Amino acid sequence: MATIKDVAERAGVSVATVSRMMNKPDVVKPQTVKKIQKAMKELNYYPDVMARALQTKRSGIIGLIVPRISYGLFARIADAVEDACCQHGFRLMICHSEYEEQREMDMVALLKANKVDGMLICSYVGDPEKYNALDLPIVAIDREMERIPSVTCDNVTGGALAAQELIAAGCRHPLIVTYPVPAYMPLHGRLAGFQKTIAEAQLTCSQVEIDTFRPQAARELADFLRAHPEVDGFFMNGDHMAAQLTQQTRAEGLPLLDQLPVVSFDGLDLSGFLDMTTIAQPIEDMGRYAVEILLQKIEGKAVPIRSTLEVKCIRRGSTSNRSNH
Amino acid sequence: MATIKDVAERAGVSVATVSRMMNKPDVVKPQTVKKIQKAMKELNYYPDVMARALQTKRSGIIGLIVPRISYGLFARIADAVEDACCQHGFRLMICHSEYEEQREMDMVALLKANKVDGMLICSYVGDPEKYNALDLPIVAIDREMERIPSVTCDNVTGGALAAQELIAAGCRHPLIVTYPVPAYMPLHGRLAGFQKTIAEAQLTCSQVEIDTFRPQAARELADFLRAHPEVDGFFMNGDHMAAQLTQQTRAEGLPLLDQLPVVSFDGLDLSGFLDMTTIAQPIEDMGRYAVEILLQKIEGKAVPIRSTLEVKCIRRGSTSNRSNH
DNA sequence: ATGAAAGCGCTAACAT
DNA sequence: ATGTTAGCGCTTTCAT
Numbered sequence: 001m002a003t004i005k006d007v008a009e010r011a012g013v014s015v016a017t018v019s020r021m022m023n024k025p026d027v028v029k030p031q032t033v034k035k036i037q038k039a040m041k042e043l044n045y046y047p048d049v050m051a052r053a054l055q056t057k058r059s060g061i062i063g064l065i066v067p068r069i070s071y072g073l074f075a076r077i078a079d080a081v082e083d084a085c086c087q088h089g090f091r092l093m094i095c096h097s098e099y100e101e102q103r104e105m106d107m108v109a110l111l112k113a114n115k116v117d118g119m120l121i122c123s124y125v126g127d128p129e130k131y132n133a134l135d136l137p138i139v140a141i142d143r144e145m146e147r148i149p150s151v152t153c154d155n156v157t158g159g160a161l162a163a164q165e166l167i168a169a170g171c172r173h174p175l176i177v178t179y180p181v182p183a184y185m186p187l188h189g190r191l192a193g194f195q196k197t198i199a200e201a202q203l204t205c206s207q208v209e210i211d212t213f214r215p216q217a218a219r220e221l222a223d224f225l226r227a228h229p230e231v232d233g234f235f236m237n238g239d240h241m242a243a244q245l246t247q248q249t250r251a252e253g254l255p256l257l258d259q260l261p262v263v264s265f266d267g268l269d270l271s272g273f274l275d276m277t278t279i280a281q282p283i284e285d286m287g288r289y290a291v292e293i294l295l296q297k298i299e300g301k302a303v304p305i306r307s308t309l310e311v312k313c314i315r316r317g318s319t320s321n322r323s324n325h
Numbered sequence: 326m327a328t329i330k331d332v333a334e335r336a337g338v339s340v341a342t343v344s345r346m347m348n349k350p351d352v353v354k355p356q357t358v359k360k361i362q363k364a365m366k367e368l369n370y371y372p373d374v375m376a377r378a379l380q381t382k383r384s385g386i387i388g389l390i391v392p393r394i395s396y397g398l399f400a401r402i403a404d405a406v407e408d409a410c411c412q413h414g415f416r417l418m419i420c421h422s423e424y425e426e427q428r429e430m431d432m433v434a435l436l437k438a439n440k441v442d443g444m445l446i447c448s449y450v451g452d453p454e455k456y457n458a459l460d461l462p463i464v465a466i467d468r469e470m471e472r473i474p475s476v477t478c479d480n481v482t483g484g485a486l487a488a489q490e491l492i493a494a495g496c497r498h499p500l501i502v503t504y505p506v507p508a509y510m511p512l513h514g515r516l517a518g519f520q521k522t523i524a525e526a527q528l529t530c531s532q533v534e535i536d537t538f539r540p541q542a543a544r545e546l547a548d549f550l551r552a553h554p555e556v557d558g559f560f561m562n563g564d565h566m567a568a569q570l571t572q573q574t575r576a577e578g579l580p581l582l583d584q585l586p587v588v589s590f591d592g593l594d595l596s597g598f599l600d601m602t603t604i605a606q607p608i609e610d611m612g613r614y615a616v617e618i619l620l621q622k623i624e625g626k627a628v629p630i631r632s633t634l635e636v637k638c639i640r641r642g643s644t645s646n647r648s649n650h
Numbered sequence: 651a652t653g654a655a656a657g658c659g660c661t662a663a664c665a666t
Numbered sequence: 667a668t669g670t671t672a673g674c675g676c677t678t679t680c681a682t
Contacts, residue, residue: 003658003659003660004659004660004661005659005660013668013669014668014669014670015659015660015661015669015670016661016662016668016669016670016671017667017668017669019660019661019662020661020662020667020668022660023661023662027667028667028668029667029668032667032668046434046437046438047438047659047660048379048440048658048659048660049438049439049440050375050378050379050384050440050658050659050660051379051658051659051660051661051674052659052660052661053375053660053674054373054375054376054379054658054659054660054661054674054675054676055659055660055661055662055673055674056660056661056662056674057674059375061418068404069394069400069403069404069407070397070400070401070403070404072395072400075394075395075397075400076395078394078395078419079393079394079395079421082394082419082420082421083421086420086435091418091420091435091439092418092419092420093386093416093417093418094403094407094417094418094419095407095411095416095417096404096407096408110411110416112371113371113372113374114374114416115373115374115375243594243598244598246598247597247598247600250600250642269568270595270598272572273568273569273571273572273595273598273599274598274599275572275575317575328674328675328676329675329676329677330675330676338652338653339652339653339654340653340654340675340676340677341652341653341654341655341677341678342651342652342653344676344677344678345651345652345677345678347676347677348677348678352651353651353652354651354652357651357652372675372676373674373675373676375674375675375676376658376674376675376676376677377675377676377677378658378676379658379659379660379674379675379676379677380657380658380675380676380677380678381658381676381677382658
């Protein structure tokens with residue numbers, strides 16, 4: 001591997017000049033630039049990123065922590081983030097936390113040790129103070145953390161749209177189905193928007209928490225429905241959960257979700273495959289925008305503490321083909 | 326940030342001793358180890374990865390190139406790879422190629438410039454010689470490249486299983502639906518296994534290439550079926566393609582895929598959501614195993630040039646509920 | 651068992 | 667406009 005010294009010798013200049021040419025080309029004589037470029041080409045020279053990072057204290061790497069890469073929403077965020085990073089000349093280092101606090105903190109330490117220039121967090125389960133103590137630019141996606149800039153979709157409006165859609169489909173008493181989630185998720189705005197809209201329409205709704213990763217999930221839902229026959233539609237907290245429950249109820253011979261109107265959330269491809277109405281988050285925009293904010297922060301500029309992007313309702317068969325009279 | 330020098334001073338030893346303690350602890354006096362550990366703790370010391378990498382020429386980073394992170398199969402591979410890397414003390418740098426040769430080569434150069442210790446390639450569209458010329462440990466996943474070790478599933482058996490499954494479901498003339506793909510994909514073994522099994526059963530099959538990323542995909546399939554009324558079942562080249570075509574045919578009012586037996590490939594969650602029989606690749610095993618092979622290669626050990634892992638058939642409604650008599 | 655010192659490849663004053 | 671040089675934080679001979 002050719003070094004800057006080799007290039008300097010071959011071009012008949014000093015290493016400083018070569019270095020300058022790479023960092024502030026306009027300050028070196030055009031003719032010299034040519035010579036150096038020629039030498040670089042001939043030697044197939046690439047600057048050593050590590051050496052440069054050691055010197056400049058900037059690695060050019062962004063860290064991303066997600067619960068799991070293979071969860072549809074996060075995979076798409078990762079794609080968008082990778083694109084944006086690349087475009088700005090940064091690389092992406094990905095870690096997953098499994099939603100475990102210990103693992104999340106380990107990953108944070110790992111990224112910090114690897115000298116990332118900044119971090120993007122989609123998986124907040126740890127103590128917010130730990131993040132603030134890091135003294136590193138951080139932006140949260142789809143999460144809100146104290147004193148840390150975040151990019152989320154408009155969950156309140158999303159919830160409201162979902163309610164409107166169910167009402168339009170004829171529902172009088174929809175059921176909100178959620179994961180058992182901790183209190184700080186943006187989910188709360190989503191539910192608030194939903195409930196407010198339902199109340200304004202003089203209707204009522206119920207709510208149930210189901211852990212779809214347990215095998216008895218479908219049965220729990222069925223039990224709930226038996227006890228609450230007034231339920232005539234569903235607001236599912238995420239396409240993936242909706243898909244899982246659909247599969248599980250089918251396996252149990254309880255095709256509940258095929259009969260009543262359903263509105264889901266996220267806007268993954270999955271929802272289209274299942275012909276399911278969903279409130280779509282602008283996932284790619286969120287990822288891209290989060291990177292832009294993070295890079296601004298890395299450069300020391302002020303950035304908005306909260307950025308909210310628009311959602312939209314994608315209407316499909318699950319709210320247009322099913323009657324529930 | 327505390328440096329090794331700070332630790333050395335505080336512990337009353339030289340930097341060399343501190344360094345030794347980190348790399349070969351058994352060679353330094355236990356009592357000294359204690360002192361150093363104490364100093365490290367007090368200073369909250371973490372070694373600088375960049376400085377270490379500069380010196381040792383090993384970054385501790387593995388590069389992964391996939392077409393897109395958000396394609397179900399690759400997301401799961403990425404998850405498995407990240408897990409395995411982490412377990413072995415490596416970090417993961419992810420890039421996506423979009424299946425574009427230029428971008429793929431750019432990403433390769435980028436990873437090389439970032440001094441990754443090795444690369445995992447899931448997206449081979451570039452010239453194999455370029456990879457061999459890199460002089461860097463490389464392992465391919467779900468792809469076979471000349472002179473580069475690869476980890477794939479047993480595509481031939483997978484194809485055979487798919488054929489058996491369709492035959493058992495009563496098909497006499499299944500249709501193979503594939504993407505228009507280049508010649509080097511492991512797909513070929515898959516189709517060979519399928520066709521051989523069909524032939525051995527004294528049956529026949531057809532094949533059609535559909536680009537499901539174009540809107541008229543469903544119509545093309547419908548046209549084909551009209552011209553070939555003997556088709557009575559489908560072998561889909563990938564769960565994602567099957568899901569897309571199902572959605573598209575539904576949108577066109579052509580519910581073809583809901584009526585005839587279907588066997589798909591990959592074993593993504595998606596297939597379960599759609600109640601679709603699929604030939605499941607051992608995705609997590611492939612990812613984990615690829616990392617293990619790569620790390621061996623990085624250490625200079627010899628590794629198998631081809632590793633093939635077992636597939637299995639997951640039987641679901643798409644081959645058990647549908648009659649086609 | 652430990653210390654001294656020479657770099658790894660690059661950047662950034664400071665000189666010229 | 668270009669050259670000289672001192673590190674960045676670490677590892678690693680070579681001495682002791």
